[in-house]
Amino acid sequence: MAQATVLETRDLTLDGLLATPAGRALLSCIQCGTCAGTCPYGDVMRNTPRRLIGMLREGFIEEVIASDDLLSCVTCYDCWAKCPRGLRLTDVLLPLVKEQVLLRLPQVPAELQSALSNTLRYGNPMGESPRKRAAWVESAAVPVPLLRDLGRPVDVLWIVECYAAYYPRGQDNARATARVLAALGVDFAILGNEEKCAGECARLVGETGLFDTLREQNLATFGKYEFARLLTSDPHAFDAFSYVYPMLGFRRPVEHTTPFVAARLDELKPRLTRELGYRVTYHDSCVLGRHNHLHDEPRRILEALPGVSLVEMTHNRDNTICCGGGGGGMWLDTFYKAKGHPRLSDRRVEEAAATGADVLAVSCPYEVPRFEDSLKVLGYDDRMVVRDVMELTAEAMED
Amino acid sequence: MQQGGMAGAMKILVLLKMVPDVVEELEVAGDGVSLDRGFLRLIINERDENALEQALILKERHQGTVVVAAPEAPEVDDVLYTALARGADRVLKVTGLDEELGSRASAGLLAATLPAVPDLFPVDLVLTGCQAIDDLDGLAGPVVAEHLGIPYLGIVTGLDVDSLNVAHLSREYSGGVRGRFEVDLPAVVGIQGAEKPPRYVPIAKVRAAMASGRIESIPAGAAAEASLLDVVEMRRPVVAERAEMITGDADQIAARICEILDGRGLL
Amino acid sequence: MAGAVWVLAEQWRGALSDVTYELLSLGRQIADGLGVPLEAVLLGSGVDGLAASLGVADGVLYAEDPSLAEPVGEHGSRVVAALAAEAKPGAILVPITNVSWDLLGLLPVRLGAVLANFCSDLQVVEGGLEATCLVFGGKMEVRAVPRGETAVFGVLPGARSADGGRSTRAPEVRRVAAGAAPAGRVRLVGYEDPEAGDVDITQQDILVSVGRGLQGEANLDLAEELAELLGGAVAGSRPAIDMGWLGVTRQVGKSGMQVKPRLYLALGISGAPEHVEGMKDSALIIAVNTDPGAPIFNVAHYGAAEDLLEIVPALIDKVKERKGA
Numbered sequence: 005m006a007q008a009t010v011l012e013t014r015d016l017t018l019d020g021l022l023a024t025p026a027g028r029a030l031l032s033c034i035q036c037g038t039c040a041g042t043c044p045y046g047d048v049m050r051n052t053p054r055r056l057i058g059m060l061r062e063g064f065i066e067e068v069i070a071s072d073d074l075l076s077c078v079t080c081y082d083c084w085a086k087c088p089r090g091l092r093l094t095d096v097l098l099p100l101v102k103e104q105v106l107l108r109l110p111q112v113p114a115e116l117q118s119a120l121s122n123t124l125r126y127g128n129p130m131g132e133s134p135r136k137r138a139a140w141v142e143s144a145a146v147p148v149p150l151l152r153d154l155g156r157p158v159d160v161l162w163i164v165e166c167y168a169a170y171y172p173r174g175q176d177n178a179r180a181t182a183r184v185l186a187a188l189g190v191d192f193a194i195l196g197n198e199e200k201c202a203g204e205c206a207r208l209v210g211e212t213g214l215f216d217t218l219r220e221q222n223l224a225t226f227g228k229y230e231f232a233r234l235l236t237s238d239p240h241a242f243d244a245f246s247y248v249y250p251m252l253g254f255r256r257p258v259e260h261t262t263p264f265v266a267a268r269l270d271e272l273k274p275r276l277t278r279e280l281g282y283r284v285t286y287h288d289s290c291v292l293g294r295h296n297h298l299h300d301e302p303r304r305i306l307e308a309l310p311g312v313s314l315v316e317m318t319h320n321r322d323n324t325i326c327c328g329g330g331g332g333g334m335w336l337d338t339f340y341k342a343k344g345h346p347r348l349s350d351r352r353v354e355e356a357a358a359t360g361a362d363v364l365a366v367s368c369p370y371e372v373p374r375f376e377d378s379l380k381v382l383g384y385d386d387r388m389v390v391r392d393v394m395e396l397t398a399e400a401m402e403d
Numbered sequence: 404m405q406q407g408g409m410a411g412a413m414k415i416l417v418l419l420k421m422v423p424d425v426v427e428e429l430e431v432a433g434d435g436v437s438l439d440r441g442f443l444r445l446i447i448n449e450r451d452e453n454a455l456e457q458a459l460i461l462k463e464r465h466q467g468t469v470v471v472a473a474p475e476a477p478e479v480d481d482v483l484y485t486a487l488a489r490g491a492d493r494v495l496k497v498t499g500l501d502e503e504l505g506s507r508a509s510a511g512l513l514a515a516t517l518p519a520v521p522d523l524f525p526v527d528l529v530l531t532g533c534q535a536i537d538d539l540d541g542l543a544g545p546v547v548a549e550h551l552g553i554p555y556l557g558i559v560t561g562l563d564v565d566s567l568n569v570a571h572l573s574r575e576y577s578g579g580v581r582g583r584f585e586v587d588l589p590a591v592v593g594i595q596g597a598e599k600p601p602r603y604v605p606i607a608k609v610r611a612a613m614a615s616g617r618i619e620s621i622p623a624g625a626a627a628e629a630s631l632l633d634v635v636e637m638r639r640p641v642v643a644e645r646a647e648m649i650t651g652d653a654d655q656i657a658a659r660i661c662e663i664l665d666g667r668g669l670l
Numbered sequence: 671m672a673g674a675v676w677v678l679a680e681q682w683r684g685a686l687s688d689v690t691y692e693l694l695s696l697g698r699q700i701a702d703g704l705g706v707p708l709e710a711v712l713l714g715s716g717v718d719g720l721a722a723s724l725g726v727a728d729g730v731l732y733a734e735d736p737s738l739a740e741p742v743g744e745h746g747s748r749v750v751a752a753l754a755a756e757a758k759p760g761a762i763l764v765p766i767t768n769v770s771w772d773l774l775g776l777l778p779v780r781l782g783a784v785l786a787n788f789c790s791d792l793q794v795v796e797g798g799l800e801a802t803c804l805v806f807g808g809k810m811e812v813r814a815v816p817r818g819e820t821a822v823f824g825v826l827p828g829a830r831s832a833d834g835g836r837s838t839r840a841p842e843v844r845r846v847a848a849g850a851a852p853a854g855r856v857r858l859v860g861y862e863d864p865e866a867g868d869v870d871i872t873q874q875d876i877l878v879s880v881g882r883g884l885q886g887e888a889n890l891d892l893a894e895e896l897a898e899l900l901g902g903a904v905a906g907s908r909p910a911i912d913m914g915w916l917g918v919t920r921q922v923g924k925s926g927m928q929v930k931p932r933l934y935l936a937l938g939i940s941g942a943p944e945h946v947e948g949m950k951d952s953a954l955i956i957a958v959n960t961d962p963g964a965p966i967f968n969v970a971h972y973g974a975a976e977d978l979l980e981i982v983p984a985l986i987d988k989v990k991e992r993k994g995a
Binding site for chain 2: 682740742743744768769771772774775776778779780783784785786787788800803804805806807809810811812813814815816817818828831832855856857858859860861862863873875876900932933953954955956957962967968969970971972973974975976980981983984985987988989992993
Binding site for chain 1: 426427428442446599600602603605606607608609610
């Protein structure tokens with residue numbers, strides 16, 4: 005089973021990669037095509053990893069990077085998880101190929117361009133003022149301290165990330181998470197408007213320069229404060245801090261909120277008193293689930309919630325179906341639609357609806373808006389809702 | 404004014420400026436007549452960015468050089484390096500301007516300074532945005548055109564140049580109507596939108612431009628014109644927080660909506 | 671202020687625009703306040719007949735020349751500047767429209783006069799004029815006093831009602847010299863009207879925008895009827911386009927167009943951030959959504975927590991009544 009690993013080399017480009025051991029390993033691909041078979045867009049993408057590596061080996065890479073084909077990769081880690089040789093496809097090869105694609109694209113799709121420009125300028129892809137990044141705190145039911153106001157070291161620096169900070173449904177998640185952390189007596193603080201996007205999705209779509217800039221800024225901010233570990237609501241940020249930040253010397257424990265809370269369920273159980281009465285199906289996220297194999301933790305939480313029965317979708321755990329938001333997919337919906345790609349979130353929601361569950365539980369902030377959209381489009385929004393695991397947990401806490 | 408001539412390559416001068424970024428909350432300064440610069444961020448005037456894009460499109464189509472000039476302002480260096488990364492050949496920053504200078508005086512200073520810059524004039528075409536959110540007392544394009552003694556046409560969304568140094572332009576009116584114009588170069592053109600949205604340039608390229616590129620600093624060649632417009636007060640317009648909700652049955656609601664529309668001259 | 675108040679009568683393709691009458695209404699008010707005459711300035715070729723509707727003004731200065739047939743700022747501003755240099759009006763009101771924008775930019779420079787732009791109002795204060803101007807995209811309002819003999823004002827549509835500028839009185843029309851013929855370096859070749867069915871929603875004054883609440887393509891004709899009655903166009907949020915009810919050119923929002931119409935009717939649209947960012951600067955937003963908690967109500971000026979399928983038919987009837995159709 006493929007394991008997530010730290011990226012060792014900085015300032016790597018595609019050319020440089022092929023000179024490294026990881027690069028040479030990539031070139032030893034046996035061309036079995038499992039990656040293409042498992043790719044959610046394998047039938048609409050021309051340059052699946054198999055073909056991409058074949059083209060690389062034969063010296064035809066220019067043809068690959070001269071087209072916009074690779075923008076259809078949603079970096080779902082499916083190829084990486086299933087590759088029999090454990091090649092570092094999603095985390096290493098694909099972003100570097102996409103970097104070359106972005107450099108050559110005559111026109112970057114408008115929505116993606118906005119998201120990237122906004123992230124550089126405002127620290128978030130929405131283009132919202134950085135000064136409003138902690139505005140949600142005012143409506144949180146519990147105190148959420150800003151690290152710069154605390155004036156002392158803190159145990160947990162909670163990186164809230166962009167969607168949870170700025171989007172209404174994301175803020176629901178942030179408020180719920182704050183309640184849960186408070187109930188657990190966690191000593192935490194947030195950076196507020198000093199926080200900038202971790203930029204992992206920018207990196208995965210090929211904007212390594214943007215990722216590097218954000219990483220520099222975030223590390224400078226981290227360096228101002230004392231904290232024991234990072235906690236984040238966002239699986240992509242989790243990956244960035246765990247596997248890509250270390251190459252610049254950042255070595256601190258990093259956890260995602262779901263496994264963090266799962267590890268403390270015994271402490272929380274006395275507070276979980278409200279009967280929810282939900283039939284829940286849990287969607288494993290590509291990053292938390294497939295890349296990091298954190299499948300059991302969210303399920304343990306859900307099973308601990310009173311009146312919740314769990315039902316599984318056909319494709320679960322490492323076989324989960326991507327919501328389509330990763331690797332820039334969050335900002336490429338119009339592009340995909342123009343190409344006639346089916347919406348991945350629709351496919352997933354059909355599967356969720358087939359379970360007869362009334363709640364689709366998730367633990368990645370992209371999934372909430374994507375699945376809610378699909379529920380509306382498919383007409384299932386009268387019988388199923390989307391909830392983050394933290395929202396359900398907070399809901400089970402009477403107060 | 405001499406013509407640059409199409410023999411060889413065309414030379415395009417792009418004038419851009421920084422304006423307050425309204426994504427941030429704007430605050431009035433203590434003096435009650437200007438913006439609080441404390442938390443203010445500046446951003447490139449969107450139509451100037453389009454003017455640069457159109458210049459780069461023309462450069463690619465006809466070969467030529469694109470020179471970008473901007474008044475000094477916070478964050479303008481980033482914009483100028485990004486312009487280099489996008490394909491501009493030369494970027495100039497006019498220094499020594501007062502931060503509070505109005506649009507008209509600022510454009511006037513550029514017009515007075517740039518002709519004396521070595522190896523710059525004559526240019527075939529001057530492109531700038533046709534409008535900016537801080538154009539309270541003047542529009543840059545007309546100020547520069549008048550100073551240089553060349554014609555001006557604004558709200559342009561389509562622009563090409565033929566071998567006779569005639570620009571063929573498409574200008575926007577309302578309701579989707581466009582006017583087709585011919586303008587003899589050299590001229591100043593006020594851009595509303597480029598043929599394509601401003602291109603994205605990967606940050607790695609901008610960082611490379613910062614490492615190897617150069618911004619030429621040009622001291623302003625004259626004193627700023629005194630403004631004839633006295634700002635007596637700056638304040639936030641009163642804005643309602645939330646919708647005024649209309650209740651009743653469908654007919655009553657429809658009637659009230661009609662009343663509102665009528666009052667705004669929309670019926 | 672000693673000189674007269676001038677209003678640029680905006681003539682385009684043979685007709686006077688409504689905003690001309692708005693400016694006349696405003697001009698009349700300030701001219702009376704200052705105790706000076708109000709003159710309308712009309713430029714064109716063979717359009718002296720249009721002067722008859724400008725009776726709110728005391729007189730009309732009509733400059734006739736083939737080069738003025740269509741409003742080209744390069745030519746018009748030279749003529750007005752020459753006239754003003756001689757007659758020295760105290761104020762020249764120019765509408766902020768695409769048609770007059772170039773003239774508005776060039777006139778103050780050619781005349782060596784001050785410009786106060788983005789005026790939402792003009793008032794007479796202590797024998798002079800004070801402008802209220804909306805700057806920074808309307809985020810700030812500025813009160814400004816112009817200095818000098820003549821001041822040019824760029825006036826936003828909607829500053830006054832056009833009714834106050836209409837009159838059946840026939841004004842005195844005086845032909846004035848158009849000055850030397852222009853060098854001919856700027857030439858209007860022709861107009862291109864938009865293709866039938868090819869609507870640019872960013873150019874529309876009125877948008878009837880639909881979202882998920884429309885429930886089905888079958889109900890689209892309700893929106894279309896309403897849009898037609900109001901003289902606007904139909905637009906939509908993401909779901910409406912994704913579901914194939916409307917084409918991509920009608921999409922408002924992050925992945926679609928940014929629109930700033932005078933009226934944005936948001937029907938069955940929840941108001942997600944990606945949509946709101948495309949329409950939040952609309953002058954008047956009226957939202958109808960069954961969910962009283964829908965975020966669209968945070969950006970709308972007026973709202974009704976009702977089903978659009980009930981409200982829209984009622985609205986169509988009421989509008990027809992008002993229009994006497």
